[in-house]
Amino acid sequence: MSDTEAFLRAHTAIAAPALVPEISLHLATEITPIWQATEAWLAQEGIEPPFWAFAWPGSQAMARLILDAPPHAAGRRVLDFAAGCGLAAIAAAQAGAALAEAAEIDPLAIAAIRLNAALNNVAVTPLDGDVVGAPCRWDLILAGDVCYEAPMTAHILPWLRAMAAAGAEVWLADPGRAYVPREGLAEMARFAVPVTRELEDRDMREVTIARLLP
Template sequence: MSPLADSLVDPADSPPHDPRLGAFGARLVLRRPPLCPEFELWLLSDEVELEAGCAELADGEAPPFWAFCWGAGQALARFVLDHPERVRGKRIVDLGTGSGIVALAAARAGARTVLAVDLDPVARHVTTLNARHNGLEIETASIAPEGWDLLLAADVLYENGLRDWILGEARREGPILLADPQRTGTPRLDFPVLDRFEATTFPDVDSPRKSGILQEIPCIRERRAAGPRSSGDPTGRTSRPGDGAARDPLIDPRLARDPERSTNERKAARP
């Protein structure tokens, strides 16, 4: 642990002692993601039996997707670190932050402000711990606000509604950098490819090495009508039983960071 991180992290607030993380807090260790070894993150130990651990979760408690550094997130973070001019001096939003790797990369690369967005409160808490450990300052929120300069999004294209929302945000707000593993059956965006990547989820959960692409969706501003965002907008809508929102990865945190779906249900849904 660096001297700066030593001064910022209270041992009583580290994952092994943090009651907010439930049973998985004691299973976390500091690790360096392969594509971004500049950072140490609280991630799941290799010795943890994930399925057994998930069986201990309380009713309604989401699996610990924040305890992994997903391949697309690593790739986008690496791109930001290698191209700091993309974020320097800008107001950045990291959508579906998970462990916070992309948000941390933006902060390290000189962003003016960084907001890490995730509906899962545990993910937001772990992201804050990871930022403190690495001597960085970021803010967290459950929904994306208006008024940002660049939105970063890794592994969020699960269904057509999300593709449409991404395109809408580019029209309303600003440009978007997107990392997508190009899973079978998921939507595609017809924009130039900035870069290609190969990455594996870390720690590895028996997932194959994934190839994917990085894309930039440019800003094509349109006049915004006065009033709140529409109820169909995943940055601010509220879900109601039976409206289908629970299937949306940005509404249901259980889906937000699960590109490798380990259960039979997820395998069937995303081959």
């Protein structure tokens, strides 16, 4: 076991997301302890929050939709973009995706994706680094809860629209963040996702899943 895997196991517990009980993940129960532990372990302050340690509502909603309707992913090349813990990619793999990839820029997230895929006995390929700008080689791109900051949205949205124009089906799962686009979306489904006040200002988030139009 690598030092990274040992760290992840030591600071998480195996749990199932509220909306997707079929999938088990290595998750943190509180954000402050895992954040502080990550800073101490990396000997670096001011790092990004440990997004990989939580099953965010957008990813839960996409995973639920895929598991309820496997043909969305079955036989297709699927990318879980800004994947966090890899939940949506795991659901795609369980639904029979020909290829399930999960892209993340955080090395700890990459390690978490590997652990979580192994925990669920599915094949998910982590992609370490920023895939924005890459040519389209996917049939379905899953982007859950990615429009929470203006710089992030400005960085990724043109590329996601280009992927849609190149023939990929691109899903945006939005739980009401400020910077989600208001045009060029075709709504597919809505889910009420239980959330924790450790991460949100309420107990439930309504997540809209929409197809991004080119």
